[in-house]
Amino acid sequence: MDCIAAISTPTAQGGVSMIRISGEDAINVAKAVFKPIYPVTDIDEMAGYTAAYGQVYRKGEKLDDGILTVFLAPHSYTGENVAEITCHGGILVTRRVLLACIEAGARYAAAGEFTKRALLNGKMSLTEAEAVIDMINAESDGYIAAAKAQHDGALSRRIEALCSRIRSAAEEITAWIDYPDEAEQEDEIVLSDREKELSDIKGEIDALLISFEGGKALRDGISAAIVGRTNAGKSTLMNLLSGEDVSIVTDLEGTTRDIVEQTVNVGDIRLNLADCAGLRDAGDKAEQIGIERMLRRLDNSRIILAVFDGSRELSDDDNSLIERLCGKNVLPIINKSDLATREDVISAVKTLGEPVIISAKSGEGEQRLLSEIVRLCGLKRLNPGEGFIANDRQRDCALRAKKHIDAAYDAICGGFTVDAVGVELEEALSCLYELDGKEAGEEIIDGVFKRFCVGK
Numbered sequence: 001m002d003c004i005a006a007i008s009t010p011t012a013q014g015g016v017s018m019i020r021i022s023g024e025d026a027i028n029v030a031k032a033v034f035k036p037i038y039p040v041t042d043i044d045e046m047a048g049y050t051a052a053y054g055q056v057y058r059k060g061e062k063l064d065d066g067i068l069t070v071f072l073a074p075h076s077y078t079g080e081n082v083a084e085i086t087c088h089g090g091i092l093v094t095r096r097v098l099l100a101c102i103e104a105g106a107r108y109a110a111a112g113e114f115t116k117r118a119l120l121n122g123k124m125s126l127t128e129a130e131a132v133i134d135m136i137n138a139e140s141d142g143y144i145a146a147a148k149a150q151h152d153g154a155l156s157r158r159i160e161a162l163c164s165r166i167r168s169a170a171e172e173i174t175a176w177i178d179y180p181d182e183a184e185q186e187d188e189i190v191l192s193d194r195e196k197e198l199s200d201i202k203g204e205i206d207a208l209l210i211s212f213e214g215g216k217a218l219r220d221g222i223s224a225a226i227v228g229r230t231n232a233g234k235s236t237l238m239n240l241l242s243g244e245d246v247s248i249v250t251d252l253e254g255t256t257r258d259i260v261e262q263t264v265n266v267g268d269i270r271l272n273l274a275d276c277a278g279l280r281d282a283g284d285k286a287e288q289i290g291i292e293r294m295l296r297r298l299d300n301s302r303i304i305l306a307v308f309d310g311s312r313e314l315s316d317d318d319n320s321l322i323e324r325l326c327g328k329n330v331l332p333i334i335n336k337s338d339l340a341t342r343e344d345v346i347s348a349v350k351t352l353g354e355p356v357i358i359s360a361k362s363g364e365g366e367q368r369l370l371s372e373i374v375r376l377c378g379l380k381r382l383n384p385g386e387g388f389i390a391n392d393r394q395r396d397c398a399l400r401a402k403k404h405i406d407a408a409y410d411a412i413c414g415g416f417t418v419d420a421v422g423v424e425l426e427e428a429l430s431c432l433y434e435l436d437g438k439e440a441g442e443e444i445i446d447g448v449f450k451r452f453c454v455g456k
């Protein structure tokens, strides 16, 4: 393959920058721009995974001092010869070094082209390649660990195990079609065995699809809104959950107007929490707009934390909020437990479910609140080591595979011809091969690498 080069570090000022070159000719390109000084003076003497200090040149002019690291095919990131020149971190210097590489015969690498070559050279599967970009984009410790497990092949292994079960089921069914006489007396047993096996496979593909929700929540967080009447203690709760003074708290009704957003970790879950304006007959236009925003956010949130002041009789606003929240994914919270909690409030709020009684001010009841929030999120615990569906492309393949597995199962239960079962299983396999890249077309692969940055 032709030789590609790119700046692999961010285009910004820094201590050092790195230019990566990959391709059969990478070492020759490096020779044209880099003269080693120590410990060797000839790049040909460098073994793979070794480095040398030296000087970088462009058209005979010395550009910088630097370090050259050499990786020889197939033991490199891309599986090709790779040379990496690390120079001082100025943007201009780095660009000149790249230009020198281009003048020496390399061409500019496209986004993700190094990783694409790693995929094409069998260095990683498509799901492992996708995990590279997920690691780059990860914003939480939990998701870095999950993406790392994917990069180490967790999903690939899970898919392969599933494919292997489907293949065995398909092979047995094909054998049954090819030699029906031998199997005739055992028809019933064979089919009921296969029915059980397909039901297990169905369970595994369902579990795989459910893992998408866990992964998505880990990566993007879950949207949550804190709502309630004015002065119920919503902003105090926001500050308690975030552990920071993010929302203004006063004893004046209508303190919060704009939505205040904060990402909060509750156990393994990232909540994208919004503290909203309190519900009441708005005093002025700005507050009115704040309440409209709160209502929109309420409709668009996956979970709602509805706060009621347990020390006061419920107001008309509280009652209309209860009506509005009925049937939604809501956790009713009765606040101000440090003051006496009214029984009539508890029984009215129960319409929305069993309330959690807390004092946002003192933190009383916080542990129960946290576990109720986790329960409300309804996520099965994600075990990244088992592999999970990480994006819409993978999910689409898994959904198509599920459709064929379901059809195979229905065919076997409904007594349809055994050929139909075999065909459906083959189709399911094909979808799962596409998921992991074994049967993914060029268009799909290009779509994956479009999400990458240049230099990776």
Ligand SMILES: Nc1nc2c(ncn2[C@@H]2O[C@H](COP(=O)(O)OP(=O)(O)OP(=O)(O)O)[C@@H](O)[C@H]2O)c(=O)[nH]1
Pocket (backbone or CB within 6 Å): 228, 229, 230, 231, 232, 233, 234, 235, 236, 237, 248, 249, 250, 251, 252, 253, 254, 255, 256, 257, 276, 277, 278, 279, 335, 336, 337, 338, 339, 358, 359, 360, 361, 362
């Ligand atoms: N005693 C007691 N007071 C609380 C508690 N939580 C909040 N408060 C007080 O209630 C008042 C209103 O609290 P906020 O958190 O600003 O209430 P809010 O619901 O955000 O009010 P708006 O922004 O006006 O809608 C403040 O004086 C808080 O100190 C609590 O658990 N116990």
Ligand SMILES: [Mg+2]
Pocket (backbone or CB within 6 Å): 234, 235, 236, 247, 248, 249, 255, 256, 275, 276
């Ligand atoms: Mg507030």
